Amino acid sequence: MRYLVQRILFYVFTAWAAITINFFIPRMIPGDPVKSLLARFQGQMSTEAINSLYVLFGLDKDASIWSQYIDYWQQLFHGDLGLSFTAFPSPVSEVISDALPWTLALVGITTIISFLIGTGLGVLAGWRRGSWIDGLLPTTTFLSSVPYFWLGLLAIYLLAGPDSFFPSSGGYEPGLVPAWDQYFIPSAIRHSLLPALTILISSVSGWILSMRNMMVTVASEDYITVAHAKGLSDRRVSLSYAARNALLPNVSGFALALGMIVGGTLLVEIVFSYPGLGFLLFRAVGAKDYPLMQGIFLVITISVLVANLIADVVYLLLDPRTRKEG
């Protein structure tokens, strides 16, 4: 328990550091948001409009960096991340919360599926060395070495097209309104199949390989021989003894992958023009939309931290040796 509290304190500290850096970096960049907005309107703005923009962005007051910092934290606690330039005048929090479910659903589900399939196959491959699954390894390793944006482009080229079942871009049929109904959900699933498949193919072999290698290592441990000698069923030895121990390093990997869900698949979302967070970040960078970038970075940071915290908790549950009594 004390260990867990220590970890949580550590993550709170890290989150504070990340948010603070997130606050300072844009302020060190030369220029200000109004100037970049002016550039977008190519000078076709009156002086009053410019001044009111300064007021709107809160840049009229000559506030000290310290009071800005305090204000920033107060806004954060109210969920206020500022206003987006590109989607002006929508608040950043709204823009992000529109995009986040797409990424979470697509990448989150595929990451979990990929982990489950890969780990399962890895257990089999490691336990029955030399079986057909072992023969599968070179193929999956080859596929994972292909950059996945290229795999995505290839998938679009080969499988998507005007008459194809697979749409080549977007998250749903244009013209549909996002809702939990029989028109929207099938369309959303259909649009997610190709990107999901691309991610799956490129990520599954990593899980297979690491799980297989751990299985092979664990299989030579003394307690596995003892388990065999005890006359336990092969199933129990392989799952409860070998896989249960081999799983531990893979769990940390999985938690890191969970942290990467939000920010890690930028390229897939760009290739498929998928309306998720990665695509949003891509557009924000293109449009120099600082508040939006800042907001997205914040979400990514927090998701990585939360994933790590989950990893710590899961590890605590899975490995009794990490639990310190007292």
Next chain:
Amino acid sequence: MSGAPVLEIKNLNVDYGLGDQAVHAVRDVNLTLHRGEVLGLAGESGSGKSTLAYGLTRLLAPPGVISGGEVIYHPDGRDPYDVLSLDDEGLRKFRWAETAIVFQGAMNSLNPVHKISTQLTDVLAAHDPKMSAHSRNARAREMLKLVGISPDRMDAYPHQLSGGMRQRVMIGMALILQPQVVIMDEPTTALDVVMQRQILGQLIELRERLGFSVIFITHDLSLLVEFSNRIAIMYGGRIVEEAQASALYKDSLHPYSAGLLGSFPALRGPRRELAGIPGSPPDLKGMPTGCSFHPRCPKAFDPCADNIPVLGHPDTPDGPARTVACWLHPAQQPVG
């Protein structure tokens, strides 16, 4: 002491690898374990004693293969059968219920992620699926008490126990199904001497109470002299001498046995120089011709380099009770 046989090893051969590349780790071993006796198996590292134990329980990891022989097991009140020809399910049932093993690595024999109770009860569940969880638990507690561990350690994980306690748990686990045969593969090697004594003393006491037979494998002949009824000495994959413990200690016939006995200090009696055995154990890939011990043997003479001595009863007064494979004591009637 020598009752009916419970385990008969006949012409057992174990190789590592196949074909010409194979290394013969155990050759033509004949050994009989009788009901209620402690049979010691001694030899240097690499003499094949552990391989023999793994072979007769069919636990050899690849590339180990049994290339010949029989292991006849005599269950209590049923017909004997050959362990080596059991099918998978039969073997699974045979393991632990009839022959349990206590392994060398006390520290790594327990699964680190499961509680002691889980590891004690899963044997019971595997061999008697009808047993209730409650009686499985009760049995596991009973076994812990038997080996001198407080039953409230049931919920402990292996890393919370000391090496000695872990090995006790393993001994308790080995006895939980009341097997006829317990194989001890250097069970106390990883422990300090005091702990060694305690555990062995306890083991002998348990054996007297429960009546199982023990094959005790060690390189420490002094332990065997004290704790076993009969001792078999292995060298280069073969049994080179087998005799009652006292007879072997007082009057070993094979020069290798004499060498092993000379390698540890006697507790009582006059002081003597520790001799040791010159040279090193043979390379199993290129065994010497003839008697494999002859390059290191202080008493080697003409026939030793060319002809392999067969294991047989020597021409001594207690000859019928012991066997030796040495040209100094040519076999009167070969066994096997």
